[in-house]
Amino acid sequence: MGLRYLTAGESHGPQLTTIIEGLPSGMPLVVQDINEELARRQRGYGRGRRMQIEKDTVEMMSGVRHGKTIGSPVALVVKNNDWKHWTKIMGSEPLQEGQEEEIKRKVTRARPGHADLNGAIKYGHRDMRNVLERSSARETTVRVAAGAVAKKLLSLVGVEIVGHVVEIAGIKAQAASTLSLEEIKERTEHSPVRVADPNVEQEMMDAIDEAKKNGDSIGGVVEVIAVGMPTGVGSYVHYDRKLDAKLAAAIVSINAFKGVEFGIGFEAARKPGSEVHDEIAWDPKQGYYRKTNRLGGFEGGMTTGMPIVVRGVMKPIPTLYKPLMSVDIETKEPFAASVERSDSCAVPAAAVVAEHAVAWELANALVEQFYSDRFDTFAEEIKRQHEFARNF
Numbered sequence: 001m002g003l004r005y006l007t008a009g010e011s012h013g014p015q016l017t018t019i020i021e022g023l024p025s026g027m028p029l030v031v032q033d034i035n036e037e038l039a040r041r042q043r044g045y046g047r048g049r050r051m052q053i054e055k056d057t058v059e060m061m062s063g064v065r066h067g068k069t070i071g072s073p074v075a076l077v078v079k080n081n082d083w084k085h086w087t088k089i090m091g092s093e094p095l096q097e098g099q100e101e102e103i104k105r106k107v108t109r110a111r112p113g114h115a116d117l118n119g120a121i122k123y124g125h126r127d128m129r130n131v132l133e134r135s136s137a138r139e140t141t142v143r144v145a146a147g148a149v150a151k152k153l154l155s156l157v158g159v160e161i162v163g164h165v166v167e168i169a170g171i172k173a174q175a176a177s178t179l180s181l182e183e184i185k186e187r188t189e190h191s192p193v194r195v196a197d198p199n200v201e202q203e204m205m206d207a208i209d210e211a212k213k214n215g216d217s218i219g220g221v222v223e224v225i226a227v228g229m230p231t232g233v234g235s236y237v238h239y240d241r242k243l244d245a246k247l248a249a250a251i252v253s254i255n256a257f258k259g260v261e262f263g264i265g266f267e268a269a270r271k272p273g274s275e276v277h278d279e280i281a282w283d284p285k286q287g288y289y290r291k292t293n294r295l296g297g298f299e300g301g302m303t304t305g306m307p308i309v310v311r312g313v314m315k316p317i318p319t320l321y322k323p324l325m326s327v328d329i330e331t332k333e334p335f336a337a338s339v340e341r342s343d344s345c346a347v348p349a350a351a352v353v354a355e356h357a358v359a360w361e362l363a364n365a366l367v368e369q370f371y372s373d374r375f376d377t378f379a380e381e382i383k384r385q386h387e388f389a390r391n392f
């Protein structure tokens, strides 16, 4: 038994919804736990006007009573403020005769890099709005809401997690490996680009301004660090039980993410084994540990007990105010792609999304491995695993 969640909702529809199942009963949870994370996702330099329209907050519709989970599914809703401007275009009622052209705002010129054309062909939509409404990263709002619940569970069993930006458009932050997780949290929380290295902050902001001015977009790299996971979570026995593989899928599932690495990542291809693998040591206080953490907290699909370090690369935003060429699906003529209101860089926001995507997978892995219907016994099992590993 693990956790699962679904999301529903269009970008300009009335609301986004998530239903989370499998949380142990008796876990403390309040809306503020989630709202703080939603606010973090909304901050970040480079976003378009939509973020000024929205002020994402969650309504808890089920599964929590008097500040604690009760074992039943937790349903969370985030209303779209923008919906009021889109009720005609996005309404569920059939259109009246003559209304079609007036209100539909049909999208027929696919944006290269977005889901428009493939989605239209797949589902047979002549209006690509039917695709973009759901492929939009607006959905990451409720993924963060579900991830915030996971983060809460993790914090209650001693696992802390942070996501931050390490590169934007080729501008690299100094490695944060010398900083503690707390320091990274503190430094990045008030940084407009969510970067721990203050020396590159302005340069990154300038690059975003420049891209915006040119009607272009830029991408970057985010890093998520998690500390406090017990040793031996995940498994080597089967491909679909490897926890690093699940984290990789979670990162690439985020809109516009194209690659993942753990620890020194792709650098491992260029180094001998003696400079990649982490020597094992033991001391009476902490038990086994690695002298370095180049593999980013995983061996054999299982946690080593060292910090988990996972990075993801985000491509530049596909919607360009100076659009690339495309084809109109009505006429088959070449046309500049549609321009929808858009961000020019969403890497800082995506760092928060990645943090929550990883939090979800870690919480799920703990629930699967230390399953209990009750939160108190679940938390005790995790404590026992820490002790077991320490005394092994």
Ligand SMILES: Cc1cc2nc3c(=O)[nH]c(=O)nc-3n(C[C@H](O)[C@H](O)[C@H](O)COP(=O)(O)O)c2cc1C
Pocket (backbone or CB within 6 Å): 048, 113, 114, 115, 135, 136, 137, 140, 254, 255, 256, 257, 317, 318, 319, 341, 342, 343, 344, 346, 349, 350, 353
């Ligand atoms: C936080 C966030 C904000 C995004 N904002 C935009 C945007 O404003 N305009 C856009 O075209 N794409 C935006 N994207 C990226 C698209 O959603 C994404 O490229 C698209 O769904 C196609 O999926 P793929 O790039 O993963 O193939 C955003 C992604 C994230 C994570």
Ligand SMILES: C=C(O[C@@H]1CC(C(=O)O)=C[C@@H](OP(=O)(O)O)[C@H]1O)C(=O)O
Pocket (backbone or CB within 6 Å): 011, 048, 049, 050, 051, 135, 136, 137, 138, 139, 140, 141, 255, 340, 341, 342, 343
């Ligand atoms: C709404 C969000 O991001 C959106 C993601 C997105 C896309 O194509 O992915 C396109 C833009 O939508 P809109 O045209 O409504 O401004 C972004 O604002 C959000 O992050 O909450």
